Amino acid sequence: MAVLLLPSEKIERNVIMNNNDNFKEKNEEVDFDDKVINEQEIAEENVTDALSELQNEFHREKDRYLRLFAEFENYKKRTSRERMEMFKTAGEDVIYSLLPILDDFERALKEIEKSEDDTLYKGVVLIHNKLGETLKAKGLQLMDVKAGDTFDADSHEAITQIPAPDKKLKGKVIEVVEKGYTLGDKIIRFPKVVIGQ
Numbered sequence: 001m002a003v004l005l006l007p008s009e010k011i012e013r014n015v016i017m018n019n020n021d022n023f024k025e026k027n028e029e030v031d032f033d034d035k036v037i038n039e040q041e042i043a044e045e046n047v048t049d050a051l052s053e054l055q056n057e058f059h060r061e062k063d064r065y066l067r068l069f070a071e072f073e074n075y076k077k078r079t080s081r082e083r084m085e086m087f088k089t090a091g092e093d094v095i096y097s098l099l100p101i102l103d104d105f106e107r108a109l110k111e112i113e114k115s116e117d118d119t120l121y122k123g124v125v126l127i128h129n130k131l132g133e134t135l136k137a138k139g140l141q142l143m144d145v146k147a148g149d150t151f152d153a154d155s156h157e158a159i160t161q162i163p164a165p166d167k168k169l170k171g172k173v174i175e176v177v178e179k180g181y182t183l184g185d186k187i188i189r190f191p192k193v194v195i196g197q
Contacts, residue, residue, distance in 0.1 A: 095140055096188050096189065098131070099181060099188075101131070102132065103178065103179070105124065109121070109124055109125060112124055139183050140188075141181065141183075142179060142180075143155070143180035145193065146176065147173055147174055147175060148169065149172060149173045150171070151171055151172060151173055155180070155190065156190060157191065157192050158193055158194070158195050159192045159193070159194065160194050161194070162197060163197055164197060165196070171195065172195065172196055173193045174195060176191055176193050177192040177194060178192040
C-alpha cells in the first residue's frame with residue numbers, strides 16, 4: 001500500500017531520514033574512532049610493558065654489574081693483603097730454623113767470655129751481631145721478657161713453676177730459659193720461662 005505524502009511531508013521525511021543517516025554515520029564513525037583509539041591504547045600499553053620490561057632488565061644487569069664489581073674489588077684487596085702478609089712472613093721457616101743457631105752463638109759467647117782469648121771473643125761477637133742485624137732487617141724482633149715481669153699465658157710459655165723466692169715474684173717470671181721472637185706482629189717462638197708459685 002502506497003502512502004501519498006504532501007510535498008511538505010516529503011521534505012520533513014527526507015530531513016528525518018537524512019538526520020537518521022547522519023546519526024548512523026556518526027555512530028559508525030565513533031565506532032571506527034573507538035576501534036582506532038582502542039588499538040592505539042593497546043599499542044601504547046605494549047610499548048609501556050616493553051619499556052617497563054627493559055627497565056627491569058636494565059636494573060637487574062646494573063645490580064649484577066655492581067655486585068661483580070664489588071666482588072672484584074674485594075678480591076683485589078684480599079689478594080693484596082695476602083701478598084703483603086706473605087712478604088712479611090715469607091722467610092718465616094728459614095728465620096725460625098736460624099733461631100737455635102742464634103741461641104748457640106749466645107751460649108758460645110758466654111763460654112768464650114770465660115776464656116782469656118780476647119780476639120776470639122771479639123770475632124764471635126762480630127759474627128753474632130751480623131747474624132742478629134740481618135735477621136732484624138728481615139723483621140725479626142726479640143721479645144722483651146725479663147725476670148719480674150708478670151706472666152702472660154698468651155705471650156709466654158711456662159716450662160715449670162718453682163716456689164717464689166720473694167712474695168713479690170709470685171705469679172711472675174723468675175727466669176727466662178729461652179728467648180722469644182716475633183716476626184712482624186706474629187710470635188714465631190714463645191719465650192720459655194720459669195714462674196714463681
